[in-house]
Structure formats: C-alpha cells, structure tokens
Amino acid sequence: MTGTGDAAFALIDCNSFYASCERVFRPDLSRTPIVVLSNNDGCVIARSACAKPHVKMGQPYFQVRDVLRRHGILAFSSNYALYGQMSERVMAIIEGLVPRLEVYSIDEAFADLRGLGGNLERLGRTIRTQVKRDTGLPVGVGIGPTKTLAKLANYAAKVWQQQTGGVVDLHAPAYRDWVLRHCDVGEVWGIGRRMKAHLEPLGIRTAWDLAHADARALGERFSVVLEKTIRELAGTSCLALEDIELPRREICCSRMFGDRLSDLAPIREAVASYTFRAAEKLRGQRSLCKKLRVGIRTGMYNTGEATYATAQIVELPYPTDDTRLLTQAACAAVERLFRPGYRYSKAEVMLLELCQRGEYSDDLFTAAQPAAAQKVMGVLDAINERWGRGTLRTGAFPNAPGWAMRQDLMSQRYTTRLDQLMKVR
DNA sequence: TCTGGGGTCCTAGGACCC
DNA sequence: TCTGGGGTCCTAGGACCC
Numbered sequence: 168m169t170g171t172g173d174a175a176f177a178l179i180d181c182n183s184f185y186a187s188c189e190r191v192f193r194p195d196l197s198r199t200p201i202v203v204l205s206n207n208d209g210c211v212i213a214r215s216a217c218a219k220p221h222v223k224m225g226q227p228y229f230q231v232r233d234v235l236r237r238h239g240i241l242a243f244s245s246n247y248a249l250y251g252q253m254s255e256r257v258m259a260i261i262e263g264l265v266p267r268l269e270v271y272s273i274d275e276a277f278a279d280l281r282g283l284g285g286n287l288e289r290l291g292r293t294i295r296t297q298v299k300r301d302t303g304l305p306v307g308v309g310i311g312p313t314k315t316l317a318k319l320a321n322y323a324a325k326v327w328q329q330q331t332g333g334v335v336d337l338h339a340p341a342y343r344d345w346v347l348r349h350c351d352v353g354e355v356w357g358i359g360r361r362m363k364a365h366l367e368p369l370g371i372r373t374a375w376d377l378a379h380a381d382a383r384a385l386g387e388r389f390s391v392v393l394e395k396t397i398r399e400l401a402g403t404s405c406l407a408l409e410d411i412e413l414p415r416r417e418i419c420c421s422r423m424f425g426d427r428l429s430d431l432a433p434i435r436e437a438v439a440s441y442t443f444r445a446a447e448k449l450r451g452q453r454s455l456c457k458k459l460r461v462g463i464r465t466g467m468y469n470t471g472e473a474t475y476a477t478a479q480i481v482e483l484p485y486p487t488d489d490t491r492l493l494t495q496a497a498c499a500a501v502e503r504l505f506r507p508g509y510r511y512s513k514a515e516v517m518l519l520e521l522c523q524r525g526e527y528s529d530d531l532f533t534a535a536q537p538a539a540a541q542k543v544m545g546v547l548d549a550i551n552e553r554w555g556r557g558t559l560r561t562g563a564f565p566n567a568p569g570w571a572m573r574q575d576l577m578s579q580r581y582t583t584r585l586d587q588l589m590k591v592r
Numbered sequence: 593t594c595t596g597g598g599g600t601c602c603t604a605g606g607a608c609c610c
Numbered sequence: 611t612c613t614g615g616g617g618t619c620c621t622a623g624g625a626c627c628c
Contacts, residue, residue: 205596212596212628227595245596272628359626390602392626419598426593468595515597573594 174404175280175287175310175338176317179261179294181254182305182325182333184274185213188253189243191303192581192589200240204228207423207572208244244574252582256302264294269410277314279408291334310336311343314406315399318356319346319374347375347400357396365389374400414452414523420445421515424570427466431505433570434463434514435498439563441516442497446490447556449518450548455486455536457520459493461500466512475509486522489540490547493518494563 181187185203190196200218202211210227218240222231228242235242254273262268265278280287291308298306307328309321316337323346324335337343353363355374371377378400386394395405420441428434438461449456462478481496497516550559557566579587 207594207596209595225595229594232594275628357626361625390625392602415599417599421597423596466595469593513596572596 173281173284174312175283176312176314176404176408177265177278177280177287177291177294178271178275178309178314178317178321179278179298179306180275180321181257182307183213183215184254184304185243185245185250186215186218187304188250189246189578190215191253192249192578196241200238201243202235202240203243203245204576206245206574207425208242208575209423211242212245242576244577246578246580248580248583249578253302253304257298257304257306260298260301261294264290264297267408267410269408277317277408279410280310287338288334288336291336292332295333305333308334310334310338312338312402313399313404314408315356315396316343316402319350319354319400322350322354343402344375347378348373350374352377355396355400357392362389362393414454414521415448416521418445418448418454418456418518418521419515420448421462421513421517422572423513424511425573426570427510427512428570429507429510431502431507433568434505434511435501436564436568437514437570438463438497438501438516439494439561440568441514442494443490443560443564445516445518446488446493446544447548447551449521450488450544453524454521455488455524456483456493456518457486457522458482458518459496459500460515460517460519461497461504462515462517463501463504463511464513464515465509473509475506477504477506478515479504480519485534485536487536487540488524489536489544490561492540494561498563 186201189201189203200221201215202218202222203213204210205212208228210225211222211231212224214222214224218238221234221238221240234240250273258268258270258276261276261278265280266283267279269277271277280290283290287310291310294308295306298304307321307324309317309319309324311317311320320335320337324331324333327335335346337346350373352358352366352371352373353360355377358366358377366377371380377397380397382394382397382401385397398405422437422441424437428437442459458480460478460480462476464476465474466472467474479500481500483492483496487493501514547559551557560566581587581589
C-alpha cells in the first residue's frame with residue numbers, strides 16, 4: 168500500500184486513437200466518420216466519434232460493410248507504423264510536462280503527479296492543449312488519488328465531454344461520489360464481463376456500490392485483484408506507477424492468413440516468417456529463449472466446417488536468439504502438427520522461458536550459443552534497422568507471400584517512408 | 593468468402609518432498 | 611472402519627487489459 172494524503176495520478180489517453188491518427192494526415196476527412204480495421208481487415212477496432220452510433224467495437228467488417236456505405240463511413244486497414252510513431256510523439260510531449268510517466272499502451276499513459284500541489288486540473292488542460300497543438304491528436308485526462316480512480320475520471324471526461332472539456336479531477340469527495348454513482352460497475356478498470364456478472368447478484372451495480380463493498384470478504388471470495396480494485400476505488404492507492412520497463416517474459420507473433428491455407432508449404436512459410444519477427448523482438452530486448460511454442464488452427468466461426476487447433480512446445484538445445492535455429496525448430500514442429508484435410512486460418516509462434524543474456528550460466532554439460540551466431544544476428548538486425556524491416560530475411564519465406572494478410576484499405580506510411588511523405592502543393 | 597494481436601497476473605491442482 | 615499435514619514448484623487455464 169502506498170496510500171498517502173497527496174497521492175495523485177493522471178491517466179491520459181488519446182480519443183479514438185487510430186481513427187484520429189488517420190485524420191491528422193487527411194484533414195479533408197475531419198468531418199467524415201471513419202473506422203479502422205484489425206489486421207487482415209477482420210473487424211472494427213477503432214471508430215471516430217460520429218461513426219460510433221452506427222458500428223459496434225469488434226464487429227466483423229464483412230457484416231457492417233453495407234452499414235458503412237449507407238452512412239458514408241470510410242474504413243482503413245490498420246497502419247501500425249503510423250500509429251506507433253504518433254504514439255511516441257504524444258508520449259514525449261507528456262513526459263515533458265509531468266514528473267514521471269508510465270506508458271501503459273499505445274494510446275494511454277499514467278502519470279505520477281504526487282507532490283505537484285496546485286491546480287491539477289489546470290495541468291490536465293495544459294497537457295490536452297499541448298498535445299493537440301503539437302500532434303493534432305485529441306486526448307482526455309483523468310486525475311485521482313489512485314490509478315483506478317484516475318482511470319474512472321478519464322472515462323467520465325469522455326462520457327461528459329461537453330461539461331468537462333475532457334479533463335476530470337476526482338480529488339474532491341463530492342464530485343468523486345457523483346461520478347461513482349453514475350458509472351456502471353462494468354466500467355471500472357479490472358472489472359470484466361465475468362466479474363460484473365458475479366457482482367450484480369450481490370447488488371453491486373455501480374462503481375459506488377463497489378467502492379463501498381467489503382474489500383476483504385470479496386477478496387477472499389474472488390481474488391486479490393478484486394480486493395485491490397475495491398480499495399483503490401475507495402481512495403487507497405494499491406497500484407504503483409511502473410515506469411521502469413522490464414523485458415517481456417514471453418514474446419508472441421501470430422496472425423490470420425489472408426486466405427485459408429490447406430497445404431503444408433505455405434503454412435510452414437508463414438510460421439518461418441512469424442518466427443523471424445518474434446526473434447527480432449527477442450533480440451530487441453536482449454533476451455534468449457529456452458522454449459518455443461508453435462500453434463496452427465482452422466477458423467472457428469464457420470460452422471459446418473471441420474475445426475482443428477493444435478500446438479506443440481519445443482525445447483531448444485540451449486538458450487538462443489538465433490533466428491536460424493529457431494526457424495529450424497519451428498518448421499520441424501509445424502511439420503509434425505500439420506494434418507491434411509483442413510483449411511487453416513491462423514498460425515502462432517511464442518517464445519517462452521526467456522532469460523537475459525548472461526543471466527543463465529552454462530555448465531560443463533550445457534551447450535551454449537556460439538559467439539559467431541551473435542555476430543550474424545547483429546549484422547542482420549543492423550541491416551534491417553538501416554534499410555527497413557524485411558530487407559534481409561531467411562530463405563524460409565518469400566518476400567511477397569500469397570498468404571499475407573489482407574490490408575486493402577491502408578493509408579500511407581506518412582511518418583516512416585520517404586516515398587510516402589505527405590505532399591503539399 | 594470474409595470474425596485481431598499481444599500481453600499480464602492469479603489460482604487451482606498435481607507432483608513431489610519430508 | 612480406519613487412510614497426516616505441510617510445504618514448494620510447476621503448469622494450465624481463466625480473467626482481464628488495450
């Protein structure tokens with residue numbers, strides 16, 4: 168517990184982040200409703216404000232295509248190169264305005280405002296104004312004595328945008344009570360669909376109900392996670408700012424194929440390419456992995472068609488970050504897993520049991536990665552860093568594969584490709 | 593025809609130990 | 611009929627997050 172009188176957190180998030188990013192470079196669309204699709208143009212994962220009434224989050228694109236056309240809503244494939252860059256710009260601006268920042272996701276960050284005193288709401292408005300001025304992106308700011316309350320404040324700033332101007336500080340008890348009473352318990356950070364269903368029969372329907380529930384009893388009945396949530400809602404800080412980035416403990420690369428695949432060869436190519444990407448991430452955080460998990464599966468929604476999902480964990484001869492070794496292991500695994508007669512839709516490569524280079528000790532009986540491998544991988548990464556991802560790759564997968572995911576509605580890489588810069592006439 | 597991708601944390605239960 | 615009591619470690623799966 169870190170509960171002290173002057174605890175203050177802010178949660179800053181970008182409104183309709185992906186959709187807003189698309190708009191920054193297309194001012195002609197400032198009044199056009201837009202949505203952004205998941206990888207493979209599968210379903211809707213972001214909506215501009217005026218598109219929200221017409222499309223639900225997560226709806227399959229093919230189901231809403233007509234609705235989009237009817238309402239003049241424009242769809243974009245997701246352009247992660249663009250969103251990642253815009254995110255970095257936003258975070259850099261906020262970092263300059265607060266003492267400590269925890270980047271929580273691509274479009275959200277917690278700030279520690281402890282000890283700042285003064286008018287925190289005014290600081291919130293400064294953040295909003297500067298981010299808007301320097302990036303063109305709209306953000307909302309929620310402030311409170313705990314992370315969970317800051318998160319709820321941010322939600323309130325969104326729901327009551329007109330009245331609040333996008334900034335809400337819940338330090339004042341009367342204001343806090345009002346917001347708690349007017350928020351559904353399902354809107355509380357950490358309360359998902361399942362937990363909401365457990366709480367409702369107990370008469371806990373609003374955030375206020377939960378804030379005044381018996382933390383210890385519910386903690387014992389359900390989980391310590393719930394207990395912390397309750398205490399945080401009631402004003403006791405249990406979750407600290409985590410501004411030190413730890414290396415990931417597992418790394419995953421999984422994707423749907425552009426079309427269903429029935430043959431082993433293209434699936435093996437896909438697995439090799441996902442392994443290549445996963446190994447890049449692994450080296451990016453200077454880790455080695457001891458195990459690798461490969462999975463393949465058919466579609467899950469096509470009733471009537473045979474479904475099949477399987478996976479295998481492979482133990483590596485020694486902790487490694489060598490793409491060649493990992494590719495060998497992954498391809499051998501997928502060959503064992505593959506069963507003919509199915510239409511596969513997705514493959515997944517996970518790197519497990521990661522350790523930091525030098526953290527494990529090899530003994531007489533344990534082999535270790537040859538030093539030469541490290542050099543080769545270093546050169547590989549340097550070339551791809553300089554000339555763009557995918558410049559140098561293994562021969563196990565082609566440059567422009569037939570199984571690549573669909574991205575038919577992609578905007579330009581305005582910020583990462585010289586040949587795709589914005590043109591001003 | 594077409595339904596994302598990447599994580600974290602916690603818990604329960606099994607295996608094993610004394 | 612009676613069938614210990616704890617402790618640790620590991621793993622799979624659930625729940626949640628964006």
